[in-house]
Amino acid sequence: MxxxxxxxxxxxxxxxxxxxxxxxxxxxxxxLDTDVATYAKSQGKTPVCFGPTDLVCCRTLQGHSGKVYSLDWTPEKNRIVSASQDGRLIVWNALTSQKTHAIKLPCAWVMTCAFSPTGQSVACGGLDSVCSIFNLNSPTDKDGTIPVSRMLSGHKGYVSCCQYVPDEDTHLITSSGDQTCVLWDITTGLRTSVFGGEFQSGHTADVLSVSISGSNSRMFVSGSCDATARLWDTRVASRAVRTFHGHEGDVNAVKFFPDGNRFGTGSDDGTCKLFDIRTGHQLQVYYQQHGDNDVPHVTSIAFSISGRLLFAGYSNGDCYVWDTLLAKVVLDLGSLQNSHEGRISCLGLSADGSALCTGSWDTNLKIWAFGGHRRVV
CATH class of the missing domain: 1.20.5 (Single alpha-helices involved in coiled-coils or other helix-helix interfaces)
Known part of the structure; x- marks a missing residue:
């Protein structure tokens, strides 16, 4: 032929x-006979209303000299770890803005970071294709930095995201540019399971993000440059449980809904979507019209404690607060005082839902405190 x-x-x-x-x-x-917003309107629901003091920037964390790429909160809510293009991890006291640790990384090209459930360790990964673990209680070396306590090697592409399995300091899941996700045993440094790769039901392009269910730690979702999200069961590594289509660009962010039955996605196509893991259906689309053709990419997402609010960071510096029921933007943090001056690259909610932290290419992190709507969050 x-x-x-x-x-x-x-x-x-x-x-x-x-x-x-x-x-x-x-x-x-x-x-799809209806979507969440249409049904909510038919039930007489009204959008969440934010007053001028309901969400304010109360802290600006300055210390990185490069773009901030990733952040994570500890479960006890008062510490944040951030990763930057300057090749450092910084652990912050969110209440005082003080730095408790500044860790110089063996590879400066870091893309992700995460706190362990106990808050005793942090993990990070990037273009070196390795997930590095640092024990925050380890003594510092002569240069004043903490040595790597474990290096998880096995990916054949960059490590784009890492997340500890809830309530365990011994296992975490990574996603990679090699089109796979991996469950690691940190104690031994070995791969427990590989998700995707040679299997036909795996992703067909770089995997950019993962989110582990808080209600069932055996389930996690992944988002990829193949414009899909996939649901996985750690007990069945050979195939994805379900594949979710609908986006027209890279899926940069995935996040489980608080009840564990749904999850959200954020994409280069400028939309966030809400999917049901039981039916596989798309429940809602969150998209804000723009006057020009340059649609900003969604870089990161997070849900409030109740799930009523969806926080979404965008490549143009916007950070929208969506009402998940009515699919309406109820606040844009980019329009508030002391907002970021660059791309929003990462965001996360504190464990008790009382504060939001955003990270940006402007090298800063900002903590936003909730006032009168803390009960909603």
Whole structure:
């Protein structure tokens, strides 16, 4: 068979796949008799209303000299770890803005960081394809930095995201540019399970984010450059439990809804979406119209404690607070005093829901405190 024949067959197969994908999309739309916002409106629900003092910037954490790429809170709510292009991890006291640790990394190209459930360790990863673990109680070396206590090696591409399994300091899950996710045993440094890769039900492009269910730690979701999110069961590594289509760009962020039955996504296509893991259906789309054709990418998302609010960071510096029931923007942190001056690269909510932290390419982190709407969050 000649090269031209192969090209023709490939083009024909591509057209068939695209046609089937469009038909599947239309079938899904026919099955959706309503969405969350339409039903909520029919029940007389009204949007959450924020006053001028309900969410204010109470702290600016300054100390990084490069773009902030990632952050995470400890479960006890008062500490934050951040990772930056300056090649450092900084652990902050969120109440005082003081730095408790500044860790110089073996590889400066860090992309993700996470606190362990006990808050005794932090993990990070990046372009070195390794997830490094640091014990915060370890003595510092002669240069005043904490040595690496464990290096988790095995990925064949950059480490894009890491998250500890809830209530365990001994296991974490990473996602990577090698199209896989991995469950690690930190005690031994070995891979317990690999999700994707050679398996047909795995992602077909770089995996950018993971989120572990808070109600069932065996389940996690992943988002990828293949424009899909996938649900995994750590007991069945050979195939994804379900694949979620609908985005038209890279899925940069995934986050489980508080009840564990749904999850949110954020994408380069400028939308956030809400999916149900039981039915596989898309429940809601969160999209703000823009006057120009340059649609900002969604870089990071987080839900409030109740799930009524969705916080979404964007590449243009906006940070929207969405009412998840009515799919309406109820606040833009970018319009408030002391807002960031660059791309919002990461955000996260404290364990008790009383504060939001955002990180930006402007090298700063900001802590936003809730006033009168703390009960909503």
């Amino acid at each position: 000649s090269v031209s024949d192969l090209k023709e067959r490939h083009m024909a197969a591509t057209e068939t796949v695209n046609s089937l994908r469009e038909r599947l999309k239309q079938k899904r739309l026919l099955l």
